Structure formats: structure tokens, C-alpha cells
Amino acid sequence: MRSEVRGGWTVLAVSGELDADTVPVLSDLLEESSSDRVVVDLSGVPFMDTTGLSLMLDWHRRLEGVGGEFRMACLQASVHKLFRLTELTEVMHIHDSVDSATVGR
Template sequence: MPSLTLAHDERLPGVTVITVSGELDATNRAQLDAYVKDLPAGRLVFDLSGVPFMDSSALHVLLMCDARCRREGGSVRLAAVQSLPARLFEITGVLAHVPVHGTVEDAVAAALGRAERSV
């Protein structure tokens, strides 16, 4: 299993893009949880283009992050989701609650209120 790598950068004022690479599962959910808790709640975009697999424990972390951001007036958006994580989002109903976009650029634009185009 490839190791998990996490990085972030601020794109335009107020939108932080978190780039995630590697499989997200119970073995590294604590790493993801600690990473996102260290970021200020706001408008977050998760670039999941490098995530071929995600289990429910990692999904739980993303949902808790979304809840924290919403409480503080922000939002979470997911971008560039591969097929297996997309299937997890579909069968769990996450798509009804967390916007998913085809590209990071679309997600950033939507977070800034410039577009609401989601996949």
C-alpha cells in the first residue's frame, strides 16, 4: 500500500486546497484526522485525484471536517474523485451533503461562489 501524503496551500483568499495521495483507510485515518484538525475551518477543497481507495473510517474524517467547517461558516468540497471513492460516496449518500467537483479548479471556483457546477 502506498503511504499517505498530505499537503495544503491557499488558493486565492480563503480557500485551502488539501492534496491527498495514497489509500485512505483505518491504518492512516488518524493521520488524516490530525492533519485536518490542524487547519483552520473555512472553505476547504480536498483534491482526491491521488486517492485510489477510501474506506468508511476515512470518509468519517471528511464528514467530521465538513461538520466543523459548517459550524464555523465554512464548507468542504471534494474534487477529482477516483472511481472507488466515488462509489463509496454514492452508496453512503454523501453526494447529497458534500459537493463533489470534477476538477480542483471547479471546486475552488464554487467555494468562492463563482460557480456551482458539481459532478
């Protein structure tokens, strides 16, 4: 996982499976970012289980609650399917690219 700031957004690039074993690492990075504008680049994530889904939803709610924004970008088909099946594509901000996710407020 790596982090960079792009246009006022903290972009966290995640790679590998996002599951019960790896979610704590991403959770710690999100906590450390102390940003209210976060994009999680999931292009390197071929699999996400419900713990990953819960983390994404928690941070979405957390940042929206303080007037911030939480966006996800570059979801692979299997991960995007998880969000569609849970109908979270209607709630969360999902973008095709990091560039489109980091535009606007």
C-alpha cells in the first residue's frame, strides 16, 4: 500500500486481497492520513471480502459525517460486483479512474 496527495486528495493505492488479514493495515493508513478527502485506488485488489466492504462503508460514513468525502477508484470486476450485490454502488462514490475521483469536491 502506498499513499500520495493529489490535488488536495489523499490517494491510497491498495494491492493484494482485502480481507480480515489485510484490512487492519488499510485501516491504520486511513487513520494516519488525517485527511477529510480520501480516494482508495483498488486497481490492485482482485478480491475483497465483507471486512473490506465494511471498512469502505465505515470510512464513507465517517468522512461524510464531518463534511468530507470518501471515494473509491479502479475497482476490478469481482470487487465491483460485491458493491453492486450489496447495492452500495447507489450510496458510495465509485470512479473509473483516480484522476476522475480526485476532481472536484
